[in-house]
Amino acid sequence: xxxxxxxxxxxxxxxxxxxxxxxxxxxxxxxxxxxxxxxxxxxxxxxxxxxxxxxxxxxxxxxxxxxxxxxxxxxxxxxxxxxxxxxxxxxxxxxxxxxxxxxxxxxxxxxxxxxxxxxxxxxxxxxxxxxxxxxxxxxxxxxxxxxxxxxxxxxxxxxxxxxxxxxxxxxxxxxxxxxxxxxxxxxxxxxxxxxxxxxxxxxxxxxxxxxxxxxxxxxxxxxxxxxxx
Amino acid sequence: xxxxxxxxxxxxxxxxxxxxxxxxxxxxxxxxxxxxxxxxxxxxxxxxxxxxxxxxxxxxxxxxxxxxxxxxxxxxxxxxxxxxxxxxxxxxxxxxxxxxxxxxxxxxxxxxxxxx
Numbered sequence: 001x002x003x004x005x006x007x008x009x010x011x012x013x014x015x016x017x018x019x020x021x022x023x024x025x026x027x028x029x030x031x032x033x034x035x036x037x038x039x040x041x042x043x044x045x046x047x048x049x050x051x052x053x054x055x056x057x058x059x060x061x062x063x064x065x066x067x068x069x070x071x072x073x074x075x076x077x078x079x080x081x082x083x084x085x086x087x088x089x090x091x092x093x094x095x096x097x098x099x100x101x102x103x104x105x106x107x108x109x110x111x112x113x114x115x116x117x118x119x120x121x122x123x124x125x126x127x128x129x130x131x132x133x134x135x136x137x138x139x140x141x142x143x144x145x146x147x148x149x150x151x152x153x154x155x156x157x158x159x160x161x162x163x164x165x166x167x168x169x170x171x172x173x174x175x176x177x178x179x180x181x182x183x184x185x186x187x188x189x190x191x192x193x194x195x196x197x198x199x200x201x202x203x204x205x206x207x208x209x210x211x212x213x214x215x216x217x218x219x220x221x222x223x224x225x226x227x228x229x
Numbered sequence: 230x231x232x233x234x235x236x237x238x239x240x241x242x243x244x245x246x247x248x249x250x251x252x253x254x255x256x257x258x259x260x261x262x263x264x265x266x267x268x269x270x271x272x273x274x275x276x277x278x279x280x281x282x283x284x285x286x287x288x289x290x291x292x293x294x295x296x297x298x299x300x301x302x303x304x305x306x307x308x309x310x311x312x313x314x315x316x317x318x319x320x321x322x323x324x325x326x327x328x329x330x331x332x333x334x335x336x337x338x339x340x341x342x343x344x345x
Contacts, residue, residue, distance in 0.1 A: 053313030065263025
């Protein structure tokens with residue numbers, strides 16, 4: 001989903017940077033707040049950041065004959081709410097822009113909106129909408145949607161910048177490259193997310209309880225049931 | 230609280246198999262779709278960049294540091310995955326170790342020191 005360095009027209013690049021900046025600043029505050037107020041959850045915060053770092057480095061083959069990568073932003077959005085991912089996702093994008101020439105500084109704002117803002121919020125939205133569903137279903141859908149929404153956003157940004165043949169036609173063309181390729185990857189990412197959260201149910205139940213991912217402290221049973229399962 | 234119980238081992242293995250199956254199907258269908266192409270399974274990012282350039286748009290800014298060649302680039306991607314994997318593995322290791330010691334409800338910081 002990276003828009004390569006220098007490809008967005010300067011006005012678009014500047015506009016997306018302006019749009020992204022408050023989200024990233026707010027995200028930085030959210031990270032500081034988690035670190036300060038929930039010291040026990042720091043290890044999970046690191047894990048959520050590392051998860052995005054790993055996932056966005058792995059390019060997977062897809063049905064269209066091209067390759068793309070997962071985003072990994074859904075996990076942090078579920079555990080810590082989306083603002084945290086606005087910072088963590090942007091850090092990953094910055095690393096890739098500076099060291100890998102993947103994405104870019106001029107396109108950082110647009111890429112951050114797609115991967116670190118829209119993806120996490122879309123995933124989190126689905127997670128909340130499915131409130132009554134089993135946790136695994138919620139996690140799968142949230143992770144897959146966060147992944148797909150990122151690529152739909154990138155396609156939209158490109159269609160806005162390069163509306164050859166009209167916005168809709170351009171949008172369809174970019175979606176044809178990005179979204180179709182992304183579908184199997186979104187499914188795989190959803191499954192991986194379920195497995196990670198499943199592991200955390202056994203290993204980090206107190207933190208998940210503090211973060212409100214599993215039932216409230218008065219009704220939830222203690223970690224013993226996790227040990228037996 | 231039925232849904233917050235961890236999945237059974239069978240379901241976990243089934244999910245792993247399903248993920249592998251999806252990748253395998255994507256690989257087979259993708260290989261068919263990419264048949265005859267110069268570089269099968271090229272990145273979508275690059276594909277879109279090519280399209281935009283074909284439409285006559287030129288980039289107006291260059292990356293400050295560009296990896297000198299594809300080998301170095303893939304090495305840096307591996308480094309990114311490796312660094313993330315180390316942090317992720319460490320975090321899960323700490324949590325799992327704490328769980329196995331059966332003191333899941335105490336502050337994790339102490340365990341980290343012990344495991345140092």
